Amino acid sequence: MRPGKSLGLTLPRRRFLQLAGGAASAAALPAAARAEDYPTRPVRIVVPYPAGIAPDVIARIVAQPLSERLGQQFIVDDRPGGASNVGTELVAHAAPDGYTLVVLTVSNVINTSLYDNLSFDLKRDIAPVSGLVKLALVLAVNPSLPAKTLPEFIAYAKANPGKINYASVGSGAATNVAGELFKAMAGVDLTNVPYKSSYLPDLLSGQVQASFTPIAQTVNFIKAGKLRAIAVTGETPSAALPGVPTAAETVPGYNAYVWDAMGAPAKTPPQIIDKLNKSINAVLAEPAIKARFTELGAEAMIMTPAEFGKYMAEETEKWGKVVKFAHIKAD
Numbered sequence: 001m002r003p004g005k006s007l008g009l010t011l012p013r014r015r016f017l018q019l020a021g022g023a024a025s026a027a028a029l030p031a032a033a034r035a036e037d038y039p040t041r042p043v044r045i046v047v048p049y050p051a052g053i054a055p056d057v058i059a060r061i062v063a064q065p066l067s068e069r070l071g072q073q074f075i076v077d078d079r080p081g082g083a084s085n086v087g088t089e090l091v092a093h094a095a096p097d098g099y100t101l102v103v104l105t106v107s108n109v110i111n112t113s114l115y116d117n118l119s120f121d122l123k124r125d126i127a128p129v130s131g132l133v134k135l136a137l138v139l140a141v142n143p144s145l146p147a148k149t150l151p152e153f154i155a156y157a158k159a160n161p162g163k164i165n166y167a168s169v170g171s172g173a174a175t176n177v178a179g180e181l182f183k184a185m186a187g188v189d190l191t192n193v194p195y196k197s198s199y200l201p202d203l204l205s206g207q208v209q210a211s212f213t214p215i216a217q218t219v220n221f222i223k224a225g226k227l228r229a230i231a232v233t234g235e236t237p238s239a240a241l242p243g244v245p246t247a248a249e250t251v252p253g254y255n256a257y258v259w260d261a262m263g264a265p266a267k268t269p270p271q272i273i274d275k276l277n278k279s280i281n282a283v284l285a286e287p288a289i290k291a292r293f294t295e296l297g298a299e300a301m302i303m304t305p306a307e308f309g310k311y312m313a314e315e316t317e318k319w320g321k322v323v324k325f326a327h328i329k330a331d
Contacts, residue, residue, distance in 0.1 A: 035271035038098055039072040045262075046102045048087025050080045054214060054296070055103045058132055058260045061292055065283045070275075083172070083330070084108055085118060092120035096265040098272035102126065104261045106174050106319070109312060113320035114172040114330045122316075126263040128309040129273050130280040131301025133293055134259035136234030137178055138215045138241060140227045142206040150231045150250040153210075157188035165191045167199035167211040170331050177319050178212040178233060178256035180326040186251050194331060203227065214258060215240050215297030233257070240297035259301060259315075261308055277305050 045063060049055045056078055063074040079087035084107045091102035104126070112122050120126075139150070145164070147153035157164050168176035171194050183190050193199070193208050200217065202208050204226055211218075212233065219240050221227040231247040232238045233256040247254045262280060264273060283289055284300040293300060303311065322328070 035269045035275070038272050038275060039070055041099065042073040042075055043070075043098070044075050044077050044100050046087045046091050046100065047076055047078045048080060048084035048102065049078065049105075051078045054135065054216065054258070055105055055260050057296070058298070059103050061289065062132060062280065062283055065286060065289065066279060069279050069282065083111060083114075083170070085111060085115065088122070088126070089118070089120050091263065091265055092122075092125035094265045096127075096267040096269075098264065098268055098276065100265065101129065101276075102263045103132070104263045104312070106258050106315060109316040110172055110174065110177055110319045110323065112316055113323040114328065123313075125266050127266050127268050127273060128305050128312060129262040129264050130277045130305065131303040131308045131311070132260040132262060132280070132284070133296075133298040134234075134257040134301050135214060135216070135296065135298045136232045136238055136255075136257055137175070137212045138218060138222070138232050138238070138244065139182075139210060139230040139247065140203070140213050140218045140222060141210045141230055142203060142208075143225070143228050144206045145209045145228070147230065148228065150245065150247060153230050154186050154188055154250065157186075157190060161189040162191055164188075164210055165193045165208040167193050167195055167203055167208040167213075169199065170194045170196065172323065172328050172330050174256070174258045175212050175214075176328065177322045177326075180328065181256060181322050182212065182233075182247065182251065182254060184322070184325060185254050196331075212256065219297060238297050239294050261301065261312070273305055 045059050047056045047059050059076045063076055066074045079090055084105060088102055088108060091100055094100035108122055147156045166179050168179060176192055179190060179192060199208065199211060203211050204221065215238055218227055222229045229241050229244045232241060232244050233247050235248065235255050237244065237246060281302045284302050290300060
């Protein structure tokens with residue numbers, strides 16, 4: 001049957017093409033409408049870590065106001081395992097419809113260099129949605145260590161090579177690569193002691209002398225005098241530890257952050273990613289949310305998807321070099 005012939009009726013060619021074009025537009029309409037109406041049901045935020053630690057806490061702080069803004073529940077689903085790889089893999093293989101999201105962390109970009117056999121590719125399979133927060137670490141030491149400032153710490157480490165043990169939550173963890181970057185840039189020899197459970201009891205007792213540790217985990221011990229803060233690893237001082245200098249003041253160019261961000265399966269419609277990004281950024285800008293972040297020693301990362309994608313690429317390159325230089329192997 002020729003175009004324009006149907007059930008014995010003849011349509012002018014121009015009219016036929018108009019109708020055909022209209023049909024194509026109608027076929028495209030549901031997808032656009034879905035993006036505009038999103039979300040129409042609850043959204044799952046997969047956190048690839050146990051409940052109660054920073055990524056889970058940050059996700060829950062953001063989820064409630066996000067639910068209120070978008071009119072559907074954003075439900076936090078903790079899926080720990082494999083140094084964040086288990087939960088991230090789940091989302092990498094999920095439907096790209098905006099109803100399964102993942103909290104990304106600096107561990108995700110470190111893992112791209114640390115593991116050779118991942119069943120997903122972070123860059124290919126996860127689309128950047130938005131930043132959430134970044135948190136500086138603090139170089140905290142047991143008070144038995146004689147160093148009270150970073151120059152004194154470096155001098156002591158150089159005079160006692162390999163004798164300062166620093167605790168981390170495992171080889172390749174942020175608390176480890178931050179220490180290895182510091183060693184390389186400061187020219188000191190420190191010994192990493194990886195822990196599978198909390199290292200705080202041993203740090204407090206002096207079994208290990210130091211740690212590049214999240215501020216939120218140690219700030220109360222520092223204020224109580226049970227640990228000494230030598231320096232923070234951010235580019236600027238931390239409001240949670242007033243008076244503590246940055247490491248960069250003594251080791252120019254040094255900085256290390258742990259950060260949390262939001263990702264989605266690749267091929268999620270850009271209209272949905274844009275809507276999520278704008279809503280999340282609005283939540284991050286709320287004074288009450290910013291105040292809660294400050295209490296945790298964190299600062300909001302308000303970024304477009306493209307800006308966060310660029311940041312993630314830079315972090316992947318930075319920590320990949322550290323992993324290679326320090327010959328770090330996964331536990």
